[in-house]
Amino acid sequence: MIIIAKYKLIPDETDQNKLRVKSEEKSICPICLNEILKVIGSRNRRALNSKGENLIIVIRRLRCSTCKKIHHELPDILVPYKRYLSSCIEAVVEGQGDKIACENSSIYRIKRWFKVMAAHIKGSLTSMAARENAVIETGGGTTLKAITLYVGERPGWLARAVRIVVNTNNWIHTRFAFMT
Numbered sequence: 001m002i003i004i005a006k007y008k009l010i011p012d013e014t015d016q017n018k019l020r021v022k023s024e025e026k027s028i029c030p031i032c033l034n035e036i037l038k039v040i041g042s043r044n045r046r047a048l049n050s051k052g053e054n055l056i057i058v059i060r061r062l063r064c065s066t067c068k069k070i071h072h073e074l075p076d077i078l079v080p081y082k083r084y085l086s087s088c089i090e091a092v093v094e095g096q097g098d099k100i101a102c103e104n105s106s107i108y109r110i111k112r113w114f115k116v117m118a119a120h121i122k123g124s125l126t127s128m129a130a131r132e133n134a135v136i137e138t139g140g141g142t143t144l145k146a147i148t149l150y151v152g153e154r155p156g157w158l159a160r161a162v163r164i165v166v167n168t169n170n171w172i173h174t175r176f177a178f179m180t
């Protein structure tokens with residue numbers, strides 16, 4: 001899996017909620033760091049926006065020419081394996097779930113998910129920073145605060161943090177995170 005930050009979302013001619021991702025950056029294989037990725041197809045990925053509307057995002061499947069691994073190329077509006085857009089999840093985490101058209105049970109699940117993932121995201125950012133001797137003293141603040149110290153507080157912090165973790169091959173599925 002690869003997350004890209006520079007792209008255009010082009011609505012399908014027949015369905016405005018179906019969006020094709022047109023990448024404007026060069027992806028690198030997160031496994032072996034090779035730059036030659038071949039497009040081998042695409043896949044429809046469902047997502048929900050803040051109005052609760054169903055989106056279909058057409059994402060590309062890429063194969064690394066060196067390690068042969070297949071990667072799905074996600075635009076950074078998405079969080080791997082999550083149905084709600086990254087901006088919706090960010091709003092819920094910041095206690096603004098009332099701005100999102102979703103049920104209380106979804107808000108609860110998103111919060112619970114973030115509680116588990118935040119520690120992993122923070123840990124990944126810290127270990128990457130350690131490799132570059134750039135660890136930030138995060139003190140006794142919350143895990144969320146520590147994450148924003150690495151990626152900045154301005155809106156989109158979740159997308160920025162997720163992108164770093166995914167593109168360094170450190171993302172984990174929550175199913176596994178819950179077990180640790």
Ligand SMILES: [Zn+2]
Binds near residue numbers: 029
């Ligand atoms: Zn590779």
